[in-house]
Amino acid sequence: MAKKVVILGAGYAGLVCALELNKLTTAQEVEIILVNKHDYHQLVTQLHEPAVGAKEQKDVTVSINSILGAKKIKFVQDVVVSIDKAAQEVTLEHNKLSYDYLVVALGSETEYFGIPGLKEYSFTLKSVNQANRIREHIEDCLKSYNQDKKDSKLTFVVGGAGFTGIELVGELADMLPKLAAQYNVPKDKIKLINVEAAPMILPGFDEELVAIAKKSLEARGVKFIIGTPVVQVEPGVVHLKTGDTISSDTMIWTGGVRGIPVVAESGFQTEPRGRAKVDEYMRALDEKNVWIIGDSCFVLAPNGRPYPPTAQISTQMGENAAVNIYSSMKHIKLEKFNPVLLGAVASLGRKEAIGSLGKKMKATGWLAYRVKDASKYRYLAKIGALLKS
Ligand SMILES: Cc1cc2nc3c(=O)[nH]c(=O)nc-3n(C[C@H](O)[C@H](O)[C@H](O)COP(=O)(O)OP(=O)(O)OC[C@H]3O[C@@H](n4cnc5c(N)ncnc54)[C@H](O)[C@@H]3O)c2cc1C
Structure with missing residues:
Protein backbone atom coordinates (compact mmCIF):
# COMPACT_ATOMS: atom_id res chain seq x y z
CA MET A 1 0.00 0.00 0.00
CA ALA A 2 1.17 3.54 -0.77
CA LYS A 3 2.84 5.36 2.16
CA LYS A 4 1.19 8.62 3.14
CA VAL A 5 3.52 11.65 3.24
CA VAL A 6 1.99 14.83 4.67
CA ILE A 7 3.88 18.08 4.04
CA LEU A 8 2.85 21.09 6.13
CA GLY A 9 3.56 24.46 4.48
CA ALA A 10 3.93 25.32 0.77
CA GLY A 11 6.72 27.87 1.16
CA TYR A 12 10.20 27.42 -0.31
CA ALA A 13 11.03 24.37 1.80
CA GLY A 14 7.69 22.53 1.68
CA LEU A 15 6.91 23.10 -1.99
CA VAL A 16 10.35 21.99 -3.18
CA CYS A 17 10.14 18.94 -0.90
CA ALA A 18 6.73 17.96 -2.37
CA LEU A 19 7.90 18.38 -5.98
CA GLU A 20 11.17 16.56 -5.42
CA LEU A 21 9.40 13.65 -3.71
CA ASN A 22 6.90 13.55 -6.55
CA LYS A 23 9.82 13.22 -8.95
CA LEU A 24 11.48 10.41 -6.97
CA THR A 25 8.44 8.20 -6.37
CA THR A 26 5.50 6.55 -8.11
CA ALA A 27 1.82 6.84 -7.14
CA GLN A 28 1.96 3.19 -6.05
CA GLU A 29 4.72 4.05 -3.57
CA VAL A 30 3.44 7.30 -2.06
CA GLU A 31 0.47 9.52 -1.60
CA ILE A 32 1.69 13.11 -1.12
CA ILE A 33 -0.53 15.63 0.66
CA LEU A 34 0.55 19.28 0.80
CA VAL A 35 -1.18 21.56 3.32
CA ASN A 36 -1.04 25.36 3.25
CA LYS A 37 -3.21 28.05 4.79
CA HIS A 38 -3.44 30.03 1.55
CA ASP A 39 -4.07 28.69 -1.94
CA TYR A 40 -0.95 30.47 -3.18
CA HIS A 41 2.81 30.15 -2.73
CA GLN A 42 4.36 33.44 -1.63
CA LEU A 43 7.63 34.79 -3.03
CA VAL A 44 8.64 35.96 0.44
CA THR A 45 12.04 37.18 -0.78
CA GLN A 46 10.26 39.94 -2.76
CA LEU A 47 7.78 41.13 -0.10
CA HIS A 48 9.49 44.48 0.48
CA GLU A 49 8.29 45.48 -2.99
CA PRO A 50 4.48 45.20 -2.51
CA ALA A 51 4.96 46.69 0.98
CA VAL A 52 5.72 50.05 -0.64
CA GLY A 53 3.54 49.65 -3.73
CA ALA A 54 6.43 48.88 -6.10
CA LYS A 55 4.75 45.57 -7.01
CA GLU A 56 1.31 44.07 -6.59
CA GLN A 57 0.14 40.92 -4.82
CA LYS A 58 -0.17 39.08 -8.14
CA ASP A 59 3.55 39.69 -8.81
CA VAL A 60 4.67 37.92 -5.61
CA THR A 61 2.23 35.01 -5.40
CA VAL A 62 1.73 31.89 -7.51
CA SER A 63 -1.37 29.69 -7.33
CA ILE A 64 -0.45 26.34 -5.75
CA ASN A 65 -2.89 24.44 -7.98
CA SER A 66 -1.27 25.95 -11.07
CA ILE A 67 2.14 24.80 -9.83
CA LEU A 68 0.95 21.29 -9.01
CA GLY A 69 -1.09 20.78 -12.20
CA ALA A 70 -1.79 17.10 -12.71
CA LYS A 71 1.00 15.89 -10.40
CA LYS A 72 0.19 13.20 -7.82
CA ILE A 73 0.35 15.81 -5.03
CA LYS A 74 -2.99 16.50 -3.33
CA PHE A 75 -3.32 20.08 -2.11
CA VAL A 76 -5.34 20.82 1.04
CA GLN A 77 -5.99 24.46 1.91
CA ASP A 78 -6.29 24.55 5.69
CA VAL A 79 -4.54 25.77 8.84
CA VAL A 80 -2.35 23.42 10.90
CA VAL A 81 -3.44 23.41 14.56
CA SER A 82 -1.45 20.58 16.18
CA ILE A 83 0.54 17.42 15.56
CA ASP A 84 0.08 14.20 17.54
CA LYS A 85 3.37 12.33 17.13
CA ALA A 86 2.21 9.19 18.90
CA ALA A 87 -0.98 8.86 16.84
CA GLN A 88 0.80 10.07 13.66
CA GLU A 89 -1.97 12.55 13.06
CA VAL A 90 -2.18 16.26 12.19
CA THR A 91 -5.16 18.32 13.30
CA LEU A 92 -6.15 21.06 10.88
CA GLU A 93 -8.83 23.68 11.47
CA HIS A 94 -11.30 21.73 9.31
CA ASN A 95 -9.89 18.24 9.07
CA LYS A 96 -7.54 15.60 10.48
CA LEU A 97 -4.80 13.87 8.48
CA SER A 98 -2.93 10.71 9.39
CA TYR A 99 0.60 10.16 8.08
CA ASP A 100 3.38 7.62 7.71
CA TYR A 101 5.94 10.39 7.09
CA LEU A 102 5.56 14.04 8.07
CA VAL A 103 7.37 17.16 6.88
CA VAL A 104 6.92 20.37 8.89
CA ALA A 105 7.82 23.42 6.78
CA LEU A 106 5.68 26.16 8.33
CA GLY A 107 8.27 28.95 8.24
CA SER A 108 8.78 31.27 11.20
CA GLU A 109 7.10 33.98 13.25
CA THR A 110 8.31 37.41 14.31
CA GLU A 111 10.41 37.57 17.50
CA TYR A 112 9.52 40.58 19.68
CA PHE A 113 12.06 39.88 22.45
CA GLY A 114 9.44 40.85 25.06
CA ILE A 115 9.79 44.56 24.18
CA PRO A 116 6.69 46.28 25.62
CA GLY A 117 4.24 47.49 22.99
CA THR A 254 12.01 43.13 11.17
CA GLY A 255 14.34 42.51 14.11
CA GLY A 256 14.12 38.75 14.52
CA VAL A 257 12.39 35.45 13.85
CA ARG A 258 11.34 32.57 16.06
CA GLY A 259 9.87 29.14 15.42
CA ILE A 260 6.20 28.50 14.75
CA PRO A 261 4.55 27.63 18.14
CA VAL A 262 2.89 24.47 16.84
CA VAL A 263 6.33 22.79 16.71
CA ALA A 264 7.14 23.17 20.44
CA GLU A 265 3.49 22.75 21.47
CA SER A 266 3.42 19.37 19.68
CA GLY A 267 6.35 18.15 21.79
CA PHE A 268 9.24 18.47 19.33
CA GLN A 269 12.57 19.52 20.84
CA THR A 270 13.33 23.17 20.20
CA GLU A 271 16.05 25.72 20.95
CA PRO A 272 15.16 28.77 23.10
CA ARG A 273 13.64 30.64 20.15
CA GLY A 274 11.24 27.83 19.32
CA ARG A 275 13.01 26.46 16.24
CA ALA A 276 13.15 22.67 16.02
CA LYS A 277 16.36 20.81 16.73
CA VAL A 278 17.01 18.34 13.92
CA ASP A 279 19.57 15.64 13.18
CA GLU A 280 22.04 15.68 10.27
CA TYR A 281 19.35 14.24 7.98
CA MET A 282 16.89 17.05 8.85
CA ARG A 283 14.70 14.73 10.97
CA ALA A 284 13.23 16.07 14.22
CA LEU A 285 15.44 14.87 17.11
CA ASP A 286 14.50 11.37 18.30
CA GLU A 287 11.97 10.97 15.47
CA LYS A 288 12.44 8.61 12.56
CA ASN A 289 9.51 9.73 10.40
CA VAL A 290 9.25 13.51 10.98
CA TRP A 291 11.33 16.08 9.08
CA ILE A 292 11.35 19.75 10.15
CA ILE A 293 12.82 22.04 7.51
CA GLY A 294 13.21 25.67 6.40
CA ASP A 295 12.87 28.54 8.87
CA SER A 296 11.02 26.21 11.29
CA CYS A 297 14.27 24.46 12.23
CA PHE A 298 17.68 25.30 13.65
CA VAL A 299 20.83 23.77 12.14
CA LEU A 300 24.45 24.53 12.96
CA ALA A 301 26.81 24.95 10.00
CA PRO A 302 30.33 23.45 10.15
CA ASN A 303 31.64 26.86 11.39
CA GLY A 304 29.52 26.42 14.52
CA ARG A 305 27.11 29.22 13.61
CA PRO A 306 23.48 28.51 12.70
CA TYR A 307 22.57 28.57 9.03
CA PRO A 308 20.70 31.83 8.38
CA PRO A 309 16.95 31.63 7.73
CA THR A 310 17.03 32.03 3.95
CA ALA A 311 15.13 30.76 0.94
CA GLN A 312 18.44 29.51 -0.43
CA ILE A 313 18.92 27.16 2.54
CA SER A 314 15.21 26.29 2.84
CA THR A 315 14.93 24.97 -0.74
CA GLN A 316 18.00 22.78 -0.20
CA MET A 317 16.49 21.44 3.03
CA GLY A 318 13.36 20.61 1.02
CA GLU A 319 15.40 18.62 -1.49
CA ASN A 320 17.35 16.84 1.25
CA ALA A 321 14.19 15.88 3.15
CA ALA A 322 12.60 14.46 -0.02
CA VAL A 323 15.68 12.32 -0.76
CA ASN A 324 15.79 11.09 2.84
CA ILE A 325 12.09 10.22 2.97
CA TYR A 326 12.57 8.20 -0.19
CA SER A 327 15.70 6.55 1.27
CA SER A 328 13.85 5.72 4.50
CA MET A 329 11.08 4.01 2.53
CA LYS A 330 13.63 2.03 0.55
CA HIS A 331 15.75 1.29 3.64
CA ILE A 332 18.85 2.78 2.02
CA LYS A 333 21.50 5.11 3.50
CA LEU A 334 20.27 8.63 4.28
CA GLU A 335 22.05 11.72 2.94
CA LYS A 336 23.52 14.28 5.33
CA PHE A 337 22.37 17.89 4.86
CA ASN A 338 25.29 19.65 3.22
CA PRO A 339 24.10 22.79 1.45
CA VAL A 340 25.88 24.66 -1.32
CA LEU A 341 26.04 28.33 -0.33
CA LEU A 342 25.86 30.47 -3.44
CA GLY A 343 26.44 33.82 -1.75
CA ALA A 344 23.87 36.50 -1.00
CA VAL A 345 22.34 39.52 -2.66
CA ALA A 346 20.47 42.26 -0.79
CA SER A 347 18.55 44.83 -2.77
CA LEU A 348 18.83 48.48 -1.78
CA GLY A 349 15.80 49.85 -3.58
CA ARG A 350 14.58 50.03 -7.15
CA LYS A 351 17.98 50.16 -8.87
CA GLU A 352 20.69 49.01 -6.51
CA ALA A 353 21.86 45.98 -4.59
CA ILE A 354 24.96 44.48 -3.08
CA GLY A 355 25.97 40.88 -3.48
CA SER A 356 28.78 38.41 -3.14
CA LEU A 357 29.52 35.03 -4.62
CA GLY A 358 31.94 33.09 -2.47
CA LYS A 359 34.70 35.18 -0.87
CA LYS A 360 36.03 36.81 -4.01
CA MET A 361 33.23 37.96 -6.31
CA LYS A 362 31.36 41.07 -5.24
CA ALA A 363 28.80 43.10 -7.11
CA THR A 364 27.11 46.41 -6.42
CA GLY A 365 24.69 48.76 -8.13
CA TRP A 366 22.40 47.85 -11.02
CA LEU A 367 24.14 44.57 -11.84
CA ALA A 368 23.60 43.26 -8.32
CA TYR A 369 20.00 44.50 -8.42
CA ARG A 370 19.35 42.45 -11.55
CA VAL A 371 20.76 39.37 -9.78
CA LYS A 372 18.47 39.89 -6.78
CA ASP A 373 15.46 40.47 -9.03
CA ALA A 374 16.35 37.32 -10.95
CA SER A 375 16.42 35.25 -7.73
CA LYS A 376 12.62 35.16 -8.01
CA TYR A 377 13.01 33.49 -11.39
CA ARG A 378 15.69 31.19 -9.99
CA TYR A 379 13.27 29.80 -7.40
CA LEU A 380 10.47 29.63 -9.96
CA ALA A 381 12.84 27.98 -12.42
CA LYS A 382 13.71 25.41 -9.77
CA ILE A 383 10.02 24.70 -9.27
CA GLY A 384 9.54 24.64 -13.06
CA ALA A 385 12.41 22.18 -13.49
CA LEU A 386 10.96 19.89 -10.84
CA LEU A 387 7.58 20.03 -12.58
CA LYS A 388 9.02 18.99 -15.92
CA SER A 389 10.83 16.01 -14.50
C1 LIG B 1 11.37 40.78 2.84
C2 LIG B 1 12.20 39.52 2.87
C3 LIG B 1 13.26 39.38 1.96
C4 LIG B 1 14.02 38.21 1.95
N1 LIG B 1 15.02 38.09 1.02
C5 LIG B 1 15.70 36.92 0.93
C6 LIG B 1 16.66 36.71 -0.13
O1 LIG B 1 16.93 37.60 -0.94
N2 LIG B 1 17.29 35.51 -0.21
C7 LIG B 1 17.02 34.48 0.66
O2 LIG B 1 17.60 33.39 0.50
N3 LIG B 1 16.12 34.63 1.68
C8 LIG B 1 15.45 35.82 1.84
N4 LIG B 1 14.50 35.98 2.83
C9 LIG B 1 14.24 34.87 3.79
C10 LIG B 1 13.32 33.79 3.16
O3 LIG B 1 12.19 34.39 2.57
C11 LIG B 1 12.89 32.76 4.21
O4 LIG B 1 14.03 32.21 4.79
C12 LIG B 1 12.04 31.66 3.54
O5 LIG B 1 10.79 32.20 3.13
C13 LIG B 1 11.81 30.46 4.47
O6 LIG B 1 11.16 29.46 3.73
P1 LIG B 1 10.18 28.44 4.46
O7 LIG B 1 9.67 27.50 3.42
O8 LIG B 1 10.83 27.87 5.67
O9 LIG B 1 8.98 29.33 5.03
P2 LIG B 1 7.95 30.23 4.24
O10 LIG B 1 8.44 30.64 2.92
O11 LIG B 1 7.55 31.30 5.21
O12 LIG B 1 6.71 29.23 4.04
C14 LIG B 1 5.93 28.76 5.10
C15 LIG B 1 4.56 28.36 4.54
O13 LIG B 1 3.78 27.79 5.59
C16 LIG B 1 2.47 28.35 5.58
N5 LIG B 1 1.96 28.29 6.95
C17 LIG B 1 2.47 28.89 8.05
N6 LIG B 1 1.76 28.56 9.15
C18 LIG B 1 0.77 27.73 8.71
C19 LIG B 1 -0.27 27.01 9.38
N7 LIG B 1 -0.45 27.07 10.71
N8 LIG B 1 -1.08 26.23 8.63
C20 LIG B 1 -0.90 26.13 7.28
N9 LIG B 1 0.07 26.77 6.60
C21 LIG B 1 0.90 27.56 7.32
C22 LIG B 1 2.69 29.78 5.06
O14 LIG B 1 1.49 30.32 4.53
C23 LIG B 1 3.78 29.56 4.01
O15 LIG B 1 3.21 29.23 2.76
C24 LIG B 1 13.73 37.16 2.89
C25 LIG B 1 12.68 37.31 3.81
C26 LIG B 1 11.92 38.47 3.80
C27 LIG B 1 10.77 38.60 4.80
Missing part, protein backbone atom coordinates in the same frame (compact mmCIF):
# COMPACT_ATOMS: atom_id res chain seq x y z
CA LEU A 118 6.29 46.21 20.05
CA LYS A 119 3.87 43.45 19.07
CA GLU A 120 0.82 45.64 19.58
CA TYR A 121 2.03 48.76 17.77
CA SER A 122 4.31 47.59 14.97
CA PHE A 123 3.90 46.15 11.49
CA THR A 124 5.75 43.03 10.35
CA LEU A 125 6.72 41.79 6.90
CA LYS A 126 6.39 38.03 6.65
CA SER A 127 3.42 37.58 4.32
CA VAL A 128 1.69 39.23 1.39
CA ASN A 129 -1.19 40.25 3.67
CA GLN A 130 1.24 42.02 6.00
CA ALA A 131 2.92 43.71 3.01
CA ASN A 132 -0.51 44.95 1.86
CA ARG A 133 -1.26 46.31 5.35
CA ILE A 134 2.05 48.26 5.37
CA ARG A 135 1.33 49.73 1.93
CA GLU A 136 -2.21 50.81 2.91
CA HIS A 137 -0.95 52.36 6.17
CA ILE A 138 1.81 54.34 4.42
CA GLU A 139 -0.69 55.64 1.88
CA ASP A 140 -3.13 56.59 4.69
CA CYS A 141 -0.36 58.52 6.49
CA LEU A 142 0.55 60.48 3.36
CA LYS A 143 -3.06 61.00 2.27
CA SER A 144 -4.16 62.39 5.63
CA TYR A 145 -1.04 64.48 6.38
CA ASN A 146 -2.40 67.65 4.81
CA GLN A 147 -5.48 67.51 7.08
CA ASP A 148 -3.61 67.78 10.42
CA LYS A 149 0.10 68.28 9.48
CA LYS A 150 1.17 65.73 12.13
CA ASP A 151 4.91 65.14 11.51
CA SER A 152 4.71 61.65 13.09
CA LYS A 153 2.75 60.63 9.98
CA LEU A 154 5.80 61.35 7.83
CA THR A 155 8.36 59.63 10.07
CA PHE A 156 8.87 55.98 9.15
CA VAL A 157 10.89 53.72 11.45
CA VAL A 158 12.20 50.29 10.43
CA GLY A 159 13.44 48.23 13.38
CA GLY A 160 16.18 45.74 12.47
CA ALA A 161 18.99 46.03 9.92
CA GLY A 162 19.21 42.43 8.70
CA PHE A 163 18.27 41.30 5.20
CA THR A 164 14.57 42.15 5.49
CA GLY A 165 15.05 45.48 7.27
CA ILE A 166 17.63 46.81 4.84
CA GLU A 167 15.76 45.65 1.73
CA LEU A 168 12.65 47.37 3.04
CA VAL A 169 14.54 50.56 3.92
CA GLY A 170 16.01 50.65 0.39
CA GLU A 171 12.57 50.26 -1.14
CA LEU A 172 11.09 52.97 1.12
CA ALA A 173 13.98 55.33 0.32
CA ASP A 174 13.10 55.12 -3.37
CA MET A 175 9.31 55.01 -3.13
CA LEU A 176 8.49 57.53 -0.36
CA PRO A 177 9.52 60.60 -2.41
CA LYS A 178 7.34 59.34 -5.30
CA LEU A 179 4.38 58.78 -2.98
CA ALA A 180 4.95 62.20 -1.39
CA ALA A 181 4.67 63.82 -4.82
CA GLN A 182 1.54 61.80 -5.56
CA TYR A 183 -0.17 62.95 -2.33
CA ASN A 184 1.16 66.50 -2.49
CA VAL A 185 3.20 66.17 0.69
CA PRO A 186 6.51 68.10 1.15
CA LYS A 187 9.33 65.62 0.43
CA ASP A 188 11.73 67.31 2.86
CA LYS A 189 9.37 66.57 5.77
CA ILE A 190 9.76 62.79 5.29
CA LYS A 191 12.07 61.00 7.71
CA LEU A 192 13.19 57.41 7.22
CA ILE A 193 15.01 55.91 10.22
CA ASN A 194 16.57 52.47 10.64
CA VAL A 195 17.16 51.42 14.26
CA GLU A 196 19.39 48.43 15.04
CA ALA A 197 20.60 47.03 18.37
CA ALA A 198 23.69 45.34 16.90
CA PRO A 199 26.81 47.41 16.17
CA MET A 200 26.45 47.07 12.38
CA ILE A 201 23.91 46.59 9.62
CA LEU A 202 23.60 43.45 7.46
CA PRO A 203 25.45 41.03 9.77
CA GLY A 204 27.22 38.29 7.82
CA PHE A 205 27.76 40.48 4.73
CA ASP A 206 31.21 41.51 3.56
CA GLU A 207 32.28 44.71 5.38
CA GLU A 208 33.18 46.54 2.19
CA LEU A 209 29.72 45.83 0.74
CA VAL A 210 28.05 46.88 3.99
CA ALA A 211 29.87 50.24 3.83
CA ILE A 212 28.68 50.71 0.22
CA ALA A 213 25.11 49.86 1.20
CA LYS A 214 25.14 52.31 4.13
CA LYS A 215 26.54 55.11 2.01
CA SER A 216 24.01 54.52 -0.77
CA LEU A 217 21.08 54.55 1.66
CA GLU A 218 22.34 57.59 3.58
CA ALA A 219 22.67 59.45 0.28
CA ARG A 220 18.96 58.81 -0.23
CA GLY A 221 18.07 60.28 3.17
CA VAL A 222 18.10 57.23 5.46
CA LYS A 223 19.16 57.92 9.05
CA PHE A 224 20.78 54.97 10.82
CA ILE A 225 20.65 54.61 14.61
CA ILE A 226 22.95 51.65 15.17
CA GLY A 227 23.95 49.88 18.40
CA THR A 228 20.75 51.17 19.98
CA PRO A 229 17.98 48.81 21.10
CA VAL A 230 14.31 49.74 20.92
CA VAL A 231 12.97 49.37 24.48
CA GLN A 232 9.31 50.26 24.13
CA VAL A 233 6.74 51.21 21.54
CA GLU A 234 3.60 53.22 22.24
CA PRO A 235 1.08 54.54 19.72
CA GLY A 236 2.99 57.33 17.95
CA VAL A 237 6.24 56.94 19.94
CA VAL A 238 9.29 54.65 19.69
CA HIS A 239 11.48 54.62 22.82
CA LEU A 240 15.21 53.88 22.52
CA LYS A 241 17.60 52.58 25.18
CA THR A 242 19.48 55.90 25.10
CA GLY A 243 16.36 57.59 26.50
CA ASP A 244 15.65 59.26 23.15
CA THR A 245 12.24 58.94 21.56
CA ILE A 246 11.07 59.06 17.95
CA SER A 247 7.60 60.42 17.19
CA SER A 248 6.36 58.11 14.49
CA ASP A 249 3.05 56.56 13.48
CA THR A 250 4.89 53.82 11.59
CA MET A 251 7.12 51.24 13.21
CA ILE A 252 7.90 48.23 10.99
CA TRP A 253 9.66 45.50 12.99
